[in-house]
Amino acid sequence: MIFIILLVLSLAPMVATEPWWVCGATGTYTTNSKYHNNLETLSSMLPASTPFVDPPGDAVSGSDLFAKASVGAVPDTVYALALCHGYVNASACRNCVAAAFDVARKQCALGKDATVFYDACLLRFSDKNFLELLHNASMASSADYSDGALILMNVTTEPLFSGWDKGLNQETTIIHFINMALNNTVQKVFNNTGKHYAAIRSTTDDGSGSIPPIYSMAQCVPELIVDFCYRCLTNISNLAMTNFAGRHRGQILGAWCNLRYDTYPFYGELTSVPSNGLVPTPAPQPTPLPAPSPNHKKPLGRALIIALVAPLFALFVCVLVSFRFIRHIRAKMNVHEDEALIWGLEGRNPEFTIYDFSQVLEATCNFSENNKLGQGGFGPVYKGRFADGLEIAVKRLASHSGQGFIEFKNEIQLIAKLQHTNLVRLLGCCYQKQEKLLIYEYLPNKSLDFFIFDETRRALVDWNKRLEIIEGIAQGLLYLHKHSRLRVIHRDLKASNILLDHELNPKISDFGLAKIFGINDTERNTKRIVGTYGYMAPEYASEGLFSVKSDVFSFGVLILEIVSGQRTSGFHRYGDFINLLGHAWQLWKEERWLQLVDASIAENQNLGMMRCIIIALLCVQENAADRPTMSDVIAMLSSESMTLPEPKHPAYFHVRLTEDEVSTLVEPCSLNYVTISGVDGR
Template sequence: MIVILLLTLGFTPIAAEPWQICGDAAMNYTTNSTYHGNLELLSTKLTHNATTSPYHYATASAGAAPDTVYGLALCRGDVNATACGACVATASLGAQQLCPYRADATVFYPTCRLRFSGKNFLHPDDYSQIVDGVVNTMNTTDTTNTAPALPDWDSGNAESVAGITEIVRELLQETARQAAYSSGARMFATGRMDVGGGFPTLYSMAQCVPALTHRDCSSCLQVISFMATDNFAGRRGGRLLALWCNLRYDTDHFYDGDPTVTVVSPVKEVVPPAVLAVTRRKHKRGMIKVVLPLLASIIGLIISFIFIKRRRIKGNGSQDKHTKMNVKEDEAIVWGLEGRSSEFMIYDFPQVLEATANFSAENKLGQGGFGPVYKGRFPDGLEIAVKRLASHSGQGFTQFKNEVQLIAKLQHTNLVRLLGCCSQEEEKILIYEYLPNKSLDLFIFDETRRPLLYWNRRLAIIEGIAQGLLYLHKHSRLRVIHRDLKASNILLDHEMNPKISDFGLAKIYSTNDTEVNTERIVGTYGYMAPEYASEGLFSIKSDVFSFGVLTLEIVSGKRSSSLHRCGDFINLLGHAWQLWKDERWLQIVDVSLDIECHTLEIMRCINAALLCVQENAADRPTMSDVVAMLRSEGMTLTEPKHPAYFHIRVTEEEDISIVTEPSSVNDMTMSALRGR
């Protein structure tokens, strides 16, 4: 699968369109060969099919194995059939000229894109294939000139840079959402944003290949939208081209017709402060005259709303098992009705069904040991993640109650936010905020997406996780031990900020407790502290151990279970420690990272991680210590001793979530294993 990503700046282009990527030179064909003949036949098919298809999209193949040629063509959503046919015909010829005798070629023209290959790339099995092989190039005549090029731009004003970046991000992401979910099978959207404050109007476009599911289209656009705001900060235009999806924005109205979405500028800072001050003084009196007559009415509505809502909550809290809450009276407190956040809601099951399209397969985000997770959208546009607990999962009402009680009372930027819950008969459902980049493991353990996590972003993720754990251990009103911290339980928002999730196995502990003993062992081997796995002793140092393992994974890009034999050691912890002892620690760092400018930061993270995975819990730092280690460049870190498990193999088959507990008729517990 060859996918190209080309970044072109609207103000300094040096290469004329089209853009091309040529496949492996070892896979060539010869003039007048069978493959060449099939390629000519394919070009005719693609041109005809793209011209006549409803969305000007075509796939085709020509010839028999081993000389079969597969092809894909897609025209921009705003061009007519005639222009589309002409562009595809030109692209077919252009691909052969730009990549002479290559059996695999991809070309991008202003209004169409085309690929042919001797390999069948037309049905990617999963999302990773959609973004496989990304190439990132930037065209500029002056590689040292990164100054913004928007009119009236103050290149020394950092706040303006941040403001315009936020504007571009909002425009691209909303255009991407429209293309993925609001344009049907067309999967094409255009946008416009009137920035104001002397800045020009911005125009945008997003498109996916119609063969993608809505979810894969959204994911593909999300990845390149994220890259756009990293690469185009302060520039008046840019485009990101990939075979399966693409984005563009510019100050020129570069597409035909009216925009399908108009986005309101989200950042006030782009308005010059002097202009904003004059505007405020000018309209202050008028605003008072308008607001005061409305204020009394608004307050009245709010009071009425609160009164009605409290009555509803009180009724829900007092209903018995025959009500829609369907819980026992002595378990009504489970929903935290007295102490919950005002944003926490109790949803009816029909609301959840509607939001998830009856839990459709297309909306499924993943499958965990306790049940599947679905993406949903409420009628007001709010996107949600719906965790539907399986009746056979072993997470009965007790664990459901545990997660609701915990998360509804925990508020931190590095913890996933629980919006509400639903319970009806056997259905137990948790409603979370939707985080578009899903989980950390999908990035750090994926060859294609791992390079998207450059060092500064990885460090921010490590520090964010540390801050989240510090809040749980010390600063929240409930002292919480997570007990299942791992890469798949770290979710990433649209800016790649980490959020700790999945509190179904978490425990509240007393500030006087140093260790708690339990017969119920929960968590994931490979991340589990040795005293907990062997003796059932857990404490805040159990989470510290898991954090250390996770940090080593983030730095190395390898799973803790992926190294079966490295010298005398057979897992990541032992391997990292040996390299540290031999002063060869750079060998554990992910090869995709540019470490020259960040050597000391990376070394500090590895040192801190090795201290976190010490065999003796007393030798491990607290999360307060860890945060200080990561932040204080002048702080001297102690030398780590050998870590736990350094001589033990942890295979992927053993790297599983497990719950073990003596069986009980009255308290169902999980007995199944959950693979990663």
């Protein structure tokens, strides 16, 4: 359950100096019960946890101000986490967490679930194991990272630009300035994943010197999966701009992430980062933050009374601001034109177009459901037709999508520079208001998974056509790895990202997760592991190491899927194995490879089928160094007389099923926390 409370407080000196709390609805406990005793143990243990100890001679980092714990056995287990803001010292942090426990016990009396926010810290405890979301990507949905409570606070009803008679341009400048400052802060958190915390001071030169600096801070729970952290902060940054646009200060407090900005320095001296249109300067040292006291609490009921009265005045202000802002929106330059200038795409690629949002609306009949081609993890895909008759496919990135602005920009900059018959053609994009749209050539036969995993449609793709598809994908990968102007690692090669044209020729798509390699690069490491389980090479899934051999592994998985007509993973039983790789390896070792071949094509058995299975097993070998390059793969596919080496065992081949596990199998579901793809025709 997500609670969103908007508090608009007039003339308050700072944000959340008193505690705010939300009591959950999971149930209550009784005095001296096991749950009560476990909670008491936890309240003594958590504030004293080692992450809150000051490191000698160093500043306390965001990761040092976080602790999580669980006490007791199910069903009386208490799960808890505590997080202090990165600008708080360890002593104040410990005091704050202890005070938060007192507030929770008093205000949520005998409640099993409570969340308490102070200006310095947050505390959450529950009888539900919400801590699993920190590491278990398969459990999380698009809303899980804001689970618990979300409190939006603005401490003044007076807009930042109130009283300035400088015209609408001044208002727009301020709103854009605050937006850029918040975006920069979120981006710095994303680039600084070790701490999950960032704070910057941003200034702008508007020619008058009248716009004050903006001090901003953003933070996630340090162990939160990086993609969820980024999504969480992006969402609350959008909430801040929606609810506080142009105001002096605001804060959003959540159980997994929080964000705050102000016109006074509420944190210590920190490093600033430059931004487009912003001139960062060192932040001055503020007055030391006092430790919160459990006395003189401000109850939430009192705040709600204020919230009932304040909207009358706030509504009046919002109407005035909205009226002036809407008038200006009609006259201002479209956002996508600014972005095109920033990216340097306009004018440099005559085949790439920056479309106006109204053009795309008209082409897709206002994103009509009748025009919807499918639903991907990043948002829906629609068919469209421009006035000149050109058919298009429009990927409309959802606001909650994990593919944020970085991936959106990445795909545009990459694919706009790549031209190959086996790569999908990106015609242009639209980045306007809150919309992020990618416009592709329309491919009428949807994606590869639409055919090979369907009992009826797979019969339409005979062996010769499947072999052509395998060879086409290989040619596209070889181009990316070796022959293009950029050396590109795709990182998300899978059946749903292989689109088919009217002749079922394959085209690799979806470059949002791709990475550019230098000429001399052979391998890189990343902490942000993205892609799709089942297609990930083992060194990438476990250690974050990726290279051209990562794509080779995914390609090998694809070959096995194309030959067999079966998905690589899911809760299926493949003989003694739970994945297709181990099953294929066993059948090949026992010279029963024909049993792997899709029944719809098995009657016309061909030695080319066996060669493809061997090539696939070479590609999915556990050791990356043993895998062939795409040049080697092309050579093996092209020459029937070429002797193939004997493959070593594949990755994950040891993942077997016991008889007990077989009885617990359920229907297939996606384990992919980055992209969950449906039929995605373009």
